[in-house]
Amino acid sequence: MSYKLPFSEIAEVVMGQSPTKENVNTEGMGTPLLNGPTEFTARNPIPVQYTTTGKKFSKPSDILFCVRGSTTGRMNYSDQEYAIGRGIAAIRGKGGYPTPYVRAVIEHNLDRLLVAATGSTFPNVGRDLLSNFEVEVITPEEAVLASNLIEALEDKVESNRQTNQTLEQIAQALFKSWFVDFDPVKEKIAVLEAGGTTEEAELAAMSMIAAKSSEQLAELKQSKPDAYEQLAQTAALFPSAMQESELGEIPEGWSTPTLKSLSDKISKGTTPRKPDLVNASDQAIIPFIKVKDISDDSEINRVSLEAIPASIHEKTLKRSILTSDDLLFSIAGTIGRVSIVDEDLNNSNTNQAVAFVRLLDKEGFLELVYLTLKSSRVQGEIASKVVQGVQANASLANIGDIKIMCPDNDLLGAWKKIVHPIIKERRTLSKLIRELVALRDGVLPKLLSGELQGK
Structure with a gap:
């Protein structure tokens, strides 16, 4: 059974108060300071400012609620004490x-x-509005049970998000070591230049690839000979010399083809004409991806997706029909966001602010190109070519001209064996996260009304 109460009956609200600019620093002195959602993540903020003269504070586990401007309503959990500025309210149950x-x-x-x-x-949400805002609630005892289920789902989502971040970091670290810093190649070169043997050079490359000491490699050889042999075969695929290229020195025998040469299609979408939308007789059911839907961590937010009628999708916008494993790269507004089209967004569409890349060999090059597009080299190159107008934008030619660091086919295959499972697991976890969020959103109204009881 539910009943209505003022919000102040179920929560304590602490409105933020900003310190003066002179008392704000970025050197870590004092208490972490939050003025708005800039530092928000999916769950807990990452502070960049501090103050020694905080006036209002959150407590650990409080809700951090944005109360001003276009981001009003965004929330995070406080994982420690924060000084809160006037753009934030700290809210806790009572x-x-x-x-x-x-x-x-x-x-x-x-x-x-x-x-x-x-x-x-x-x-702008003020204290009086929040305090007097009428909400429908259940009894405190029922609320505890509902909260247990809500927390379990949220904790599972957060755990999967953290695992996903770790998987992404591992993939990016491997990419940087192999295709940016050329660590295995340089290890071989260093040993040979110091007068070492070819065998010693190979062991040095194996040590770099596996992040293991020589003693650990010897132990691996004894305990897992098959894994040791696989590592040795991978190390042997790296050359022991460098050559000049358009990108500077690269490993001998490698190439730097353009993204265009590796692609079946590089294009962008179009915004549907308003008359077409008005005159369409069918329902809007086709997901329509915009830059705002692509997060910095490469996820596509399904909740915020708009939709267009299939008639427009299949006719006026047919050139930008997306397929699974297309790569997306934002080229207007917020430039440089990258994502991969998952199976559930096959046959979706996009607008002119998003370029899509359809590789000739998705199976062989998807992970390599994905990580290349996210690399600092490519992000910097595209940023340097941006044309400033009413809205900053990059061209499709800029995207097609991107150089891809390509090893020979054998080493590319070895790379694929290592990185493909990492990216696949990341995408699988992302799907699970979406399912858990949908489950939470689905049961939430029933939990809040008391129709569904937690345990």
């Missing part, structure tokens, strides 16, 4: 209502809260 339950109540009523918020252009 009267027996757990904080995760209170956050769920806010989330469920957020649209209604934003409508009630004041502001000429963007909403």
Whole structure:
């Protein structure tokens, strides 16, 4: 059974108060300071500013709630004490209502809260509005049970997100070592130039690839001879000399083809014409990806996706119909966001701010090109070629001209065997995260109304 209460009956609200600029630093002196959602992540903020004269503070496990401007309503959890500026409120449960339950109540009523918020252009949520805002709740005892389920789902999502971040970091570290710093090649060169033998050079490359000492390699040889032999075969594929190229010195025998030469198609989307949208007789069911939907960590936010009618998708916008494993690269507004089209977004579409790359050999080159597009070299190159206008933009020619660092086929195959499972697991976990979030969103109204009981 549910009933209505003012929000102040289930939560304590601490409105932020900003310190003066003179008392803000980035050297880590004092308490971490939050003024808005700039430092927010999926769960906990990453502070960049500090203050020794904080006026209002959050406590660990509080909700950090944005109360001003276009980001009003965004939330994170406070993982430590923060000094909070005027753009943030710290909210915690009271009267027996757990904080995760209170956050769920806010989330469920957020649209209604934003409508009630004041502001000429963007909403501003003040203390009085929050305190007097009427919400439908269940008993504290029921709220505890509901909170347990909400926390379990949120913790599982966060655990998977952290695993995904680790997998991405591993893939990027391997890419940098092999295709940017050329570590295995340089290890071989260093040993040979010091008068070492070919065998010693190979062992040095194996040590670099596996991040193991010579003693650990000897142990691996005894305990897992097959793994040792596989490592030795991989190390042997790296050359022991460098050559000149357009990108400077690269390993001998490697090449730097353009992305265009490796692609079946490089194109971009189009924004549907308003008359076409108005006159379309069929429903808007085709996902339409924009830059805003692509996150910095390469995820495509399904919740925010707009949709277009299939009639427009198949006719006016047929040149930009996306297929699984197409690569996306944002070329207008926020430039340089990269993602891979998953199976559930096969046959989706995109607008002119997003370029898509369809590789000739997706199986062989997908991970290599994906990580290349995310590399600092490519991000810097594209940024340097951006044309500033009403909106900053890069051209499709810029994308096609990107050089891809390519080893021979045998080494590319060895790379694929190592990195493909990492990226595959990352994409599988991303799908699981979406399913868990959908499950949480689906049960949330029933939990809040008391229709579904937690345990």
